[in-house]
Amino acid sequence: MTTLTVQGLTVDYGPVRALDGVGFEVPGGITAVLGANGAGKTTLLRTLSGLVPARAGTARLDATDLLRTPAEEMTRVGLAHVPEGRGVIAELTVEENLHLGALGARAARRGTASRFDLTRVYELFPVLGERSGQLAHTLSGGERQMLVVGRALLAEPSILLLDEPSLGLAPRVVAQIFALIRELVDRDGLTVLLAEQNARSALSIADRALVLGLGRVVADESAAALAGDDRLRHAYLGA
Amino acid sequence: MQQLLTTTLSGLTLGFVYAAFALALVMIWRSTRIVNFAQAPMAMITAYVALVLIDAGYSYWIGFAAALLAGFLLGSLVEWLVIRRVDASNPINPVILTLGLFIVFHSLAALIFGSRFRSFPAPFGLRGFEVGDTTVALTGFGIFTILAVLVAVGGLVLLFRFTDVGLRMRASAFNPEVSRLLGVRVGRMLNLGWALAALVGSLSGLLIAGGGLVHPSYMDPVVVYGFVAAVLGGLDSPAGAVLGGLLLGLSLSFVSGYLGSELVAMAALVVLMAVLLVRPGGIFGGIAERRV
Numbered sequence: 001m002t003t004l005t006v007q008g009l010t011v012d013y014g015p016v017r018a019l020d021g022v023g024f025e026v027p028g029g030i031t032a033v034l035g036a037n038g039a040g041k042t043t044l045l046r047t048l049s050g051l052v053p054a055r056a057g058t059a060r061l062d063a064t065d066l067l068r069t070p071a072e073e074m075t076r077v078g079l080a081h082v083p084e085g086r087g088v089i090a091e092l093t094v095e096e097n098l099h100l101g102a103l104g105a106r107a108a109r110r111g112t113a114s115r116f117d118l119t120r121v122y123e124l125f126p127v128l129g130e131r132s133g134q135l136a137h138t139l140s141g142g143e144r145q146m147l148v149v150g151r152a153l154l155a156e157p158s159i160l161l162l163d164e165p166s167l168g169l170a171p172r173v174v175a176q177i178f179a180l181i182r183e184l185v186d187r188d189g190l191t192v193l194l195a196e197q198n199a200r201s202a203l204s205i206a207d208r209a210l211v212l213g214l215g216r217v218v219a220d221e222s223a224a225a226l227a228g229d230d231r232l233r234h235a236y237l238g239a
Numbered sequence: 240m241q242q243l244l245t246t247t248l249s250g251l252t253l254g255f256v257y258a259a260f261a262l263a264l265v266m267i268w269r270s271t272r273i274v275n276f277a278q279a280p281m282a283m284i285t286a287y288v289a290l291v292l293i294d295a296g297y298s299y300w301i302g303f304a305a306a307l308l309a310g311f312l313l314g315s316l317v318e319w320l321v322i323r324r325v326d327a328s329n330p331i332n333p334v335i336l337t338l339g340l341f342i343v344f345h346s347l348a349a350l351i352f353g354s355r356f357r358s359f360p361a362p363f364g365l366r367g368f369e370v371g372d373t374t375v376a377l378t379g380f381g382i383f384t385i386l387a388v389l390v391a392v393g394g395l396v397l398l399f400r401f402t403d404v405g406l407r408m409r410a411s412a413f414n415p416e417v418s419r420l421l422g423v424r425v426g427r428m429l430n431l432g433w434a435l436a437a438l439v440g441s442l443s444g445l446l447i448a449g450g451g452l453v454h455p456s457y458m459d460p461v462v463v464y465g466f467v468a469a470v471l472g473g474l475d476s477p478a479g480a481v482l483g484g485l486l487l488g489l490s491l492s493f494v495s496g497y498l499g500s501e502l503v504a505m506a507a508l509v510v511l512m513a514v515l516l517v518r519p520g521g522i523f524g525g526i527a528e529r530r531v
Binding site for chain 2: 049051071072073074075076080081083087088089090091092096099100101103104105151155
């Protein structure tokens with residue numbers, strides 16, 4: 001089981017402090033990162049995957065110092081980040097997108113012990129197999145989300161960062177994708193950090209939840225406890 | 240009839256050279272959104288590399304290979320030393336920068352190689368084949384030109400379509416951030432893209448030079464023609480660049496053959512303006528659907 005440990009993480013965008021001493025631990029399972037727009041969810045994920053430089057703090061994935069790992073090395077230390085807005089490469093085919101994901105897996109993770117290969121991804125998302133030769137920009141929103149999750153899995157990650165996977169999707173599709181993520185965690189031991197505005201859906205599959213408000217951690221507790229905490233829900237989640 | 244054949248064949252030959260040059264421009268435009276005006280002097284420098292070797296007694300082919308290698312290295316070096324460091328948030332910055340490089344390479348060439356005209360050899364005959372008692376305008380060097388460009392284009396197609404490196408290069412061009420998150424070393428891929436583009440540019444420079452004269456400005460008209468060909472093809476499409484090059488070569492050859500060679504440069508600009516007014520996306524360019 002993979003452990004992500006974050007301490008005192010601080011990020012500035014020019015004069016604006018986006019993250020202010022964020023600390024938490026993800027011991028496995030699904031951790032939801034909740035909060036309003038501008039609370040720092042996306043910044044947190046982008047900092048962990050090396051896209052945004054941190055001003056201070058530490059972030060470790062088991063023995064790896066994430067803040068000293070460049071973004072293009074992240075898949076090789078076992079971290080896959082599915083960015084906000086899906087991030088399909090629209091001009092490539094579905095299969096090329098997936099193949100690109102597999103190329104990012106570190107050598108030791110490829111091959112025999114592989115949990116996720118192309119066959120498995122096509123089993124998980126049959127529609128991707130049906131559309132493997134199509135350019136990715138012809139896919140619907142839900143299919144794109146399946147493509148980016150499948151592509152991330154092919155890198156054989158130990159931790160998966162998902163940024164707003166429910167954005168713009170029909171509730172039925174969200175439920176389907178979230179159920180599948182839960183299954184991957186239970187069956188394959190994947191660890192997931194799930195940033196969501198859709199608190200209700202996220203809490204329904206999460207083990208723990210972290211609530212961010214203006215760049216600080218305002219709550220860090222079990223998903224069940226948070227779901228029952230009316231005061232927090234009203235104050236930070238608008239639900 | 241013979242004039243028609245002659246005009247068509249010389250237009251095709253020239254068209255293949257423009258195609259190669261346009262392809263080099265398109266490769267760089269696609270991956271870094273920069274129109275590389277320094278492409279012509281970069282090719283010119285590498286033609287001098289070949290000329291120096293040939294004048295020193297080495298065979299044409301040694302010079303040819305050395306020039307292509309020099310093009311590859313020069314492209315990589317320019318990307319690494321200059322392009323990578325420019326603040327591209329304002330798209331005019333890299334354009335001015337490549338114009339600056341244009342002047343720098345010109346001065347360097349004049350300084351190192353002198354600015355007089357020097358004749359450049361050709362590996363094959365420059366006289367047309369004789370069929371019966373008429374001479375066809377297709378020369379041995381013309382055939383070599385067409386084959387060389389076809390081999391280069393074919394090689395690039397194989398690289399981009401069927402190899403992992405090609406897939407990584409395309410992904411880096413289309414979406415650098417997502418590519419990084421997938422473990423692609425984007426900087427390295429863009430550098431390789433510049434190197435390969437400069438190699439193709441060098442090839443066009445060698446083909447223009449063959450059997451003619453070189454001097455520091457000999458490639459400059461090709462910038463205009465290559466750019467027109469690239470725009471004709473949509474600037475974003477490698478296949479379009481090749482077709483645009485052929486189309487432009489043929490059109491200009493017909494203008495030169497039937498109307499007068501002094502009108503060629505003007506005709507190229509008329510074609511450019513017509514395309515920009517009627518089909519700004521290029522003849523082969525689809526509707527822009529990038530950066531979703």
